[in-house]
Amino acid sequence: MVKYKVTIDRDQCISCMSCVALCPDIFEMNEEDGKTQIVANYRVGDNLGEGVIPENLKGCAEEAANACPVTIISIEEVQE
Amino acid sequence: MWKLLAFDPRKWRKEKTCKLCGGKSVTISEVIGVCATCLRSNSTDSLKIALKAHYKSKKLYNLPGEPPRDEKGVVCRNCANECSIGEGNVGFCGLVENRKGRLRWRVKLPYQAVVDWYYDPIPTNCVAGDFCPATTGVGYPKYAKAPRGEHGYYNLAVFYGACNLDCIFCQNWTYRNNTLKLSPVKNYQELVNAADGRVTCICFFGGDPTPQLSHAFLVAKKALERAKQENRVMRICWETNGLMSKNLLKEIVKISLESGGIIKFDVKAWSEPIYKALTGVSNRKLFDNIAFIAEHIKDRPEVPLFMASTLLVPGYVDEYEIRMISRFIARLDPSIPYRLLAFHPDYMLVDLPPTSKKHAMNAVKIAKEEGLENVSIGNIWLLGDYY
Numbered sequence: 106m107v108k109y110k111v112t113i114d115r116d117q118c119i120s121c122m123s124c125v126a127l128c129p130d131i132f133e134m135n136e137e138d139g140k141t142q143i144v145a146n147y148r149v150g151d152n153l154g155e156g157v158i159p160e161n162l163k164g165c166a167e168e169a170a171n172a173c174p175v176t177i178i179s180i181e182e183v184q185e
Numbered sequence: 186m187w188k189l190l191a192f193d194p195r196k197w198r199k200e201k202t203c204k205l206c207g208g209k210s211v212t213i214s215e216v217i218g219v220c221a222t223c224l225r226s227n228s229t230d231s232l233k234i235a236l237k238a239h240y241k242s243k244k245l246y247n248l249p250g251e252p253p254r255d256e257k258g259v260v261c262r263n264c265a266n267e268c269s270i271g272e273g274n275v276g277f278c279g280l281v282e283n284r285k286g287r288l289r290w291r292v293k294l295p296y297q298a299v300v301d302w303y304y305d306p307i308p309t310n311c312v313a314g315d316f317c318p319a320t321t322g323v324g325y326p327k328y329a330k331a332p333r334g335e336h337g338y339y340n341l342a343v344f345y346g347a348c349n350l351d352c353i354f355c356q357n358w359t360y361r362n363n364t365l366k367l368s369p370v371k372n373y374q375e376l377v378n379a380a381d382g383r384v385t386c387i388c389f390f391g392g393d394p395t396p397q398l399s400h401a402f403l404v405a406k407k408a409l410e411r412a413k414q415e416n417r418v419m420r421i422c423w424e425t426n427g428l429m430s431k432n433l434l435k436e437i438v439k440i441s442l443e444s445g446g447i448i449k450f451d452v453k454a455w456s457e458p459i460y461k462a463l464t465g466v467s468n469r470k471l472f473d474n475i476a477f478i479a480e481h482i483k484d485r486p487e488v489p490l491f492m493a494s495t496l497l498v499p500g501y502v503d504e505y506e507i508r509m510i511s512r513f514i515a516r517l518d519p520s521i522p523y524r525l526l527a528f529h530p531d532y533m534l535v536d537l538p539p540t541s542k543k544h545a546m547n548a549v550k551i552a553k554e555e556g557l558e559n560v561s562i563g564n565i566w567l568l569g570d571y572y
Binding site: 168175 | 259263284289398400402429430432436
């Protein structure tokens with residue numbers, strides 16, 4: 106089954122929360138630093154900025170990545 | 186206080202003097218301090234004088250007089266100002282701050298925003314009213330509820346309480362109090378609930394939606410989902426200065442195309458020094474943003490995706506400004522509607538008269554000469570023989 110790895114370069118996040126608005130299934134605000142992070146469900150290990158999502162969420166993740174004003178969200182296909 | 190002073194004709198009938206060239210005219214503003222010719226020919230010296238008005242305006246609300254450029258600051262790229270905000274300081278819009286080296290918003294975006302709303306009965310006084318589905322039925326049945334106007338229905342007018350500009354003629358200047366008090370704050374769900382069967386369009390304005398776009402995206406997305414489930418028309422429109430980051434603009438275009446909405450840019454001026462004198466910020470990215478939207482106009486021919494408007498500020502937004510804006514737009518697509526709006530004294534700019542009939546008619550003529558096919562005048566009742 107095709108899955109997708111989503112990565113956020115959290116250092117560069119400006120906390121505008123557009124990704125959270127467009128794709129709350131994957132992105133949420135970290136209450137401590139105010140930046141976006143991957144929701145616990147899809148997170149990989151301890152890295153708040155890395156996750157693996159199922160194919161049905163790919164469109165939503167792409168919409169968030171395209172709208173990000175600092176272009177810090179990347180999506181790549183992974184085989185499992 | 187500004188409002189009470191705004192309609193005092195003694196202020197705008199008087200001749201004022203340009204502090205640089207000594208020229209005198211009723212269409213020179215003491216608030217700006219210099220004339221349009223000096224602003225364009227000697228922008229460095231002129232802006233030293235003209236920007237004082239913005240320092241005064243922003244100080245009233247405890248905000249920086251110019252977009253901050255702190256060398257050690259964190260850069261916010263939400264809008265074209267790209268404020269570099271030093272630790273403990275706030276951006277030009279007043280909503281984003283640098284807390285311990287990290288940008289934090291003063292409101293819980295995207296779920297909450299400094300925003301208010303009301304139902305505006307159709308036909309509204311929308312700047313796009315002459316060609317929008319709500320008033321003309323264009324795009325029926327996909328984008329309009331009725332073939333000849335949606336009488337009995339409402340626009341959900343969403344007024345954001347912050348702005349990335351500081352227009353000294355601002356006609357909605359009270360939004361500054363909302364930024365200052367961070368009130369009222371509304372949850373997105375309240376707006377989605379309000380977008381019920383009586384509503385056929387949502388217009389995000391203000392202030393400006395730009396500083397809080399993620400809230401608008403969430404409202405739009407959820408309102409569109411609701412309308413789809415209930416098999417209803419729901420257009421999403423934007424009335425904005427157009428100075429958001431390009432990627433955020435891409436999302437605005439996407440939402441507007443899909444819903445049948447119109448993007449309305451208020452193009453305040455062509456020349457950067459004139460724009461800066463009037464708004465406090467640069468317009469360098471504005472025309473790039475307009476060109477980007479224009480690439481998508483043909484994606485939805487039924488309803489115009491984009492229109493521009495310009496306020497005819499006496500003495501400042503003159504023939505040259507209108508000619509250059511019109512030329513730029515006409516080269517992109519001559520069918521883009523362009524609405525020229527009559528000015529009236531408001532907020533701080535109370536020493537200029539309302540737009541004269543001659544100024545407005547000449548502006549229409551110039552816009553048409555440059556090739557624009559759909560030129561109109563708004564606020565026509567304000568026009569008179571003032572200069």
